[in-house]
Amino acid sequence: MRWQDWVGVVLGAYLVLATLWTSTNGNAMSAMIALGALLVIASVWSLAMPGSMTSEYAHMLLGVLLFISPWALGYTDYMGAAWTSWVVGVLAVIAGAAALPEANAAHQRGVAGQH
Template structure:
């Protein structure tokens, strides 16, 4: 499990960095800015930790963060800002997608390693 999700971790970190700078790059409303930075920092921390201590729990955490980010425009009331809504939805989709991609690969590797070989 140590090298199977390295690409996904790097991609998740890139999205996390984007989320941290997006409030200034896109001039987001205050609620969207706080949500973007908070989720961005959490994604960076989880991906960084998963990079050094691989475990599926970080991927599940990123999947939940991505899903939460996708619904945040309606939950926090900034859905009227097209840029903020698009940023939240696309970034959340990417974070969740990369997390599920890593989980799928981990489960495939687990199944292959525990397959009973016919004698």
């Protein structure tokens, strides 16, 4: 159980819940809920399958999508939602990248154990 995966669960849950106290428009709310839920799913996937490199890349991809979403979906005027998206996006990329070496090692052990 990697701490980075638990960080992903917390970040995703926070992102979804942040729509309750942050001013949003429809695009911001949709992006925050959808990407937050996907981040939770990817994190649980990582917890269930520690040797999965794909789940860690999914964390990073979701973080990048989250970071660009205020510009792409036009909610930069909603500063709380935009900043939440930017910060959670950067943290998701960092957590995913930090987990890659451990996921790779677990993957290598799993592949070596199959021969």
